[in-house]
Amino acid sequence: MPELVQEVAPRELTMAQAINEALAEEMRRDPSVFIIGEDVAEAGTPFKVLKGLVEEFGPERVIDSPISEAGITGLGVGAAMTGLRPVVDLMFGDFVTLAMDQMVNQAAKIHYMSGGKLKAPMVIRTTLGATRRSAAQHSQSLHAWFSHVPGLKVALPATPYDAKGLLKTAIRDDNPVVFFEDKLMYQKKGPVPAEEYTLPFGVADVKREGSDITLVATSSMVYVALEAAELLARDGLSAEVVDLRTTFPLDKETLIESAKKTGRALVIDEGYERYGVTAELASVIAEGAFYHLDAPVKRMGAMDVPIPFSPVLEDLTVATSAGVAAAAKALCGRA
């Protein structure tokens, strides 16, 4: 009897489920991994990302902490230096300011300052992204700050597949990794294989191939770029969308090669534009692909204002697909 080969639809998970699964798998694999943060246990965080983990791993490994961002990050650094692998949950990206010394002066530097003898293998999970009507202290995208600091790595996945693979890599990394999740993306679905996999840091992903212009995007802006690419296609322009996935380590080669191929580049990120990730990426492309460029590299970050509450104002602060498409067309001389 011939063997029946059944076409199985790829498994789909939300971003929240993918992150949850990455944590659960790593906690099963390695007993030194634990989670600490505000409302991470029974509540599973306000975003419900950690739902069910305390039931499986117990309150010794999924620890509800006081509201002490500096304290839990500092405790995480010490735990990491002495043999554990903490995953510290800083609910809103805006709260990193409270933990800054522990991240920047302690975790990032201990390996170097000790001449390579000590290390702090830890993950600091936090969020980014505006347009959630949460106003100025719950909406910022501050990943540029950590990308600036030697000793830290920064990952910011845009799909459930990337989130799972990158988070598993982050937990296994021997360095402090700051892991940014877009709050608005948690319920977004995407294919995630049931089989074990990890994704390497420092490898950008070409989310859509194209030949007329390169759209480099991070996290939330990857979808904006993909939608813009659709709009551009209707006008006969072929846009390539490159998702960085990690701002450090940075995959300069993929950026530069894509810009060389298309001759034009537009860089989009949800952090403040001023001195931001877009500035770094634009300079990398300008330095590496200058003689292949047909237009100056353009960048689009978040507007340089505190995030306003009023929806009509807030929506103005972040790049949109229409805005990206318009800017791309202008770069291609089709304005």
Place this chain on the structure above:
Amino acid sequence: MADSEVKLSVADAAGLTEVGLEQWLHMYEQMARIRAFEEQVNQLYLSAKMPGLAHLYIGQEAVAVGVCEALTRNDYITSTHRGHGHCIAKGASTDRMFAELLGRAAGYCRGKGGSMHIADQETGNLGANAIVGGSAGIATGAAFTSKRLGEGRVAVCFFGEGALGQGLLYEVMNMASLWKLPVLYVCENNLYNEYTRYEETTAGTLGGRAQAFNMHAERVNGQDIRQVYTAANRLVGRARGGNGPAFLQCDTYRFMGHHVGDIDRTYYRTKDEERTWREERDPLPLLKTWLLGQGQADQSMIDQIEREIRDEIAAAVQFALDAPYPDAHEVTQHVYA
């Protein structure tokens, strides 16, 4: 001092019966080693052989030695910008310490840390820290690991009274008390936050801060190593036995300036005050006098210790002065593990 704060008096301190002569002599030796090391560091600064500055521990030796004597090699400490004493007391060797202070590759951190960042994982020293109060999280995290893995290790967090102005300390003390972590918070009150008298910066009592977290607190004369060791030994044992953290206030004094360059100090403290502490409350003569008075040690034993330390320090500093600097390629090494 809050009423419920336990203050240890000389009468409570361990004597020759509980702690043998050999161990007291070892404590004297460690204090003498720190004193000689720091005096040499000052010389290196004055003769312009040391890059940067250093914060000397002279006067506070009984605190580091008394506490570390109660620890095993496996226990952890975190230290401060004034950290040479803690590092030596936990068992580091002076030659590699001098090498670190001089930025040489033979230093404990290959010259990349310097005076304010010496760490020696082999003796459980998780590092000096140049952020005041900055290591409180690390010490508490180390205690967390020990409890989680059932290792039986204790972590000691050394900090000055200046760190009482930092919020991180209270965040982690709260968690340590909640979760009964095996950590000892050792507050060295040397009376000055840099150049400002601590009463000008510190409301309430020092030990009262611990009591607010329902944490056991004791206070000792930090110039008397018998008191420091006795209290530390009990509190370390208590933590190791699963009875949670404690706060140990050690009243002490920095004989020298805030750092080696702080020469004229009359604008913030009087010469009389300095003289009183040096002449009447120097931890080395205090221990020596007591030991000799017990009739079991004699001056020749003390002389021998001091002679050996002198030779060791002379050889150690020469080792460091002769040691090569790190190769240029090391500048990009160890940024990432």
